[in-house]
Amino acid sequence: MEFLTGIANLLPVLYLSLIAILLLNKELRSKRGALSKTLSLADLNWLAGIAFLHSVVSCINGYAGIFLALIFAVYGLLVWLDAMLFVQYRIEVNRETITWFFKGTKGLLKGLPHLFDILNKYRPAILIPLLIIGAFGLSAYSLSAKLALLAAIVFVVYGLSASTPRTFRALVGLLGTGLCLMSGLLESEFRVFEYSLFMLLASLLLFINIYALLKRPKSAFFTTPSLLPNIVLSDDFIVAEQTDSSTDHHFIPQPDEVKRSQLFGTCKGANVIMITMESLGCYIKPYPGAPVESRLEKRFGSNRWLSEQHFSLCPNTTVSTNQIYTGMYSNNPYNKDDSAYYGADPHYIRDLKAQGYKTLFLDSANTGLYDYWKLLERIGFDHIWGTDDLPANGLEADYRLWNMVDEIVDRVGDQPYFLHLINDQTHMPYEVVDKQRFNRHKGNSQKSLYLNAVEEADYIIDEFLNRLAKKLDLSNTILVFTGDHGESFGEYGYSFHSNSVIPEQTQVPFMLTHPKLSAKTLPHSSHFDLFPTFFDLLGIDYGHTCFGQSLALDEREYCYFFHSATLKGNTPANFSLLKDDKLYWFDRLFNQTYQFTRQQGRWLNSPVSDKHWIETMLGRNLLQKGLISVDSP
Structure with missing residues (x-):
């Protein structure tokens, strides 16, 4: 009792x-x-x-x-x-x-x-x-x-x-x-x-x-x-059977051999400097409505290639870096006990090194986060620098990049080189060092702080190139400016990055220039296209299949599959497909299916035509790209 x-x-x-x-x-x-x-x-x-x-x-x-x-x-x-x-x-x-x-x-x-x-x-x-x-x-x-x-x-x-x-x-x-x-x-x-x-x-x-x-x-x-x-319980996504799949293959982008363009070898022997500003969405001019005046943008002049829509297909630094250097989707590294499992071998840097290029990766962020260093070592750079490797000498944050100019010059010597440069201040929580100078965007909002950080980082990187140009000849250099991924500020309920596939997180600026190129406007492109473009312009044949093609080609498929780095059950928490100005998006966090149409540069919410077909088509993309764990318990 x-x-x-x-x-x-x-x-x-x-x-x-x-x-x-x-x-x-x-x-x-x-x-x-x-x-x-x-x-x-x-x-x-x-x-x-x-x-x-x-x-x-x-x-x-x-x-x-x-x-x-x-x-x-x-x-x-x-x-x-x-x-x-x-x-x-x-x-x-x-x-x-x-x-x-x-x-x-x-x-x-x-x-x-x-x-x-x-x-x-x-x-x-x-x-x-x-x-x-x-x-x-x-x-x-x-x-x-x-x-x-x-x-x-x-x-x-x-x-x-x-x-x-x-x-x-x-x-x-x-x-x-x-x-x-x-x-x-x-x-x-x-x-x-x-x-x-x-x-x-x-x-x-x-x-x-x-x-x-x-x-x-x-x-x-x-x-x-x-x-x-x-x-503790499983929350798996099951790809449904589709009886009528005659048109599905048009909605599943496939890897292919890299094709030559008429510009093959135009920039043979050129150096390559690729700048991927951390978390840079399309907030810099000349993108419509962009509030940031970019010093870097002015470097591209009359030889500029500009993409109207350039995409990071996963808005996460680790995953987008993997996609850039392998040309393939990866099994999301956070799905694995060993986050160094990235799904495909990174051949690009090895092929550049075989052509006599010195390859360098310079990042002012902590490359130890999320085992990022494992990916960088696997890619095969000759030299990798993270925040712990950058001397201060009275400078802080991204300004320390200036202290690396002499070391880069020493490492390069007389060889052609490939340099990938990425900063840190524009990553959340957004840091502005010189608040007296970079305070044009007023208010206490996170977006104002971010935009000021973008302007400061833009100045720092531009000055880095000025200092590098005093010690290295940059006249024969392919210069690229993009973002590793975008950044959102509450659009569709999402903030920051990694967690969604909304355009604010996946769409980034893209500009490319070289003195031998003529100006070109690209209607669309993605990070997958970067190395096929470099190899085409440098006159290097690439013998492996990959996603992406040279941006010098006029005929390229307008079909991109996106996924978040964050997970739900056995899949990414968000995934979508963009084809011919139609975006199909499945948000697994809320079990919501969306359909958008792009009109006059804006994404408009449209009625969902066939929810079952959209989810099945997206599920097949996950399977084909290895982004779904089919053996989850």
Whole structure:
């Protein structure tokens, strides 16, 4: 009898505490447009199971209850972290991403100022970890009265802070008041009330489940799945069978042999300097509506090749770098225990070296993040420099690139060379060193800070080239200016990069110049086209199949497949296909399918013509490119 009394004391107040905490967490998650900020029946069932299991174990054995409380508390903290990261980066905590988080801990730390900004905007969020630990801690020691008081406080906090309808918040406030009363009763010898609450909650939950089973109602409360088990359960995407696939091959870009153009060998023996500014979307002129005046852009003059639409097919530095240097899609490295598995061999640099080129990679960022150094070593550069290799000599941040001019000159000698240069200040959290000079974009928004950082980085890289030109002859140099990927600022609910396939993250500037070339406007291009273009202009035959063709060719297929670096289940969290000004996008985070049409330089949302066909076509692209794990458990 004492055992049942203990359960009756503990279970209802633990259950209500968990409900209150989950409501707070859902309110936090809704700050980034989560599917639902209210509870579902699935949520209630999961919480009931957790409360029942912990109450029973705690009443059987105190030590076992403490151990189970630790497990549930850690899991609860992951659920809170999932909400925080979802709001900030649109990524979820699950089996596939936990390893990724650990590999990129330092990278995530760069986003701490933004996470603190979230806590400032929704201050109850900072209480959630403490409430989770408190709820399971009090439950482990069977402190029912104090647990009821905790639940009351959480319901009151939620009622005061939530953006739900006033009536619902009033009911929550009344529930909190009732729990305060219950806390006092639990301290007394009066036990009828708690048995009544136990029976009431159990009967109500049983009735609702029976109703749902018999009536199959369609409202969100009954149909919305719970996100609670997603951290440990599989969430796989299954590619459906398509009976009529006669036109599908037109929507699945295939690798091919690199073709020669009429300009083959025009720039034979030229050096190549490729600048990929970190996180540079189409925010520099001459792109329509661009607010940034670029010094680098002015270098391209009358010989400029300009792409109206140039794409990074995965908006992530590691993955886009892999695509540039292999010419192939990669199995997303975050899908693998060994993030150095990149899907295809990087032949380009080896072939350049075979032609006598010195190959150099210079980055002012930390190449240790996400095991980036493994990819760079695998690509085969002669020399690689990251932030730890750049001397300061009184300079900081990207300005330290200037200190590398002499070393690059020494390394190059008399050989032709390939130099890939990338900076760091334009990566979130965006750093402006000389705030007196680079402050043209006013306001406290992240975008203003970013645009000022772009202008400073643009100046730094332009000055780097000026200093290099004083010591090396750049007159016979193919110069390329692009971004490794773009950057978004809340468009379609997405911020930063890596987490979506929206144009703000995937579309980047592209300019190329050499004195022997004539001006050319390209309607479309991608990072896959970079090395086929270099080899064509340099007169180097390439014997491997790859995605991409020389931009000197007038006839090129207008078909590109995109994917995010972030994951959901066995696939990227977002993926899309662009063909002939139509964009088909599947957002797995919200199970939403979109179709866009490009008109007069703008993407317009169109009615989805055939949801099943779009998802099947995109799924086949994932399979063909090795971007889906078909053997997920």
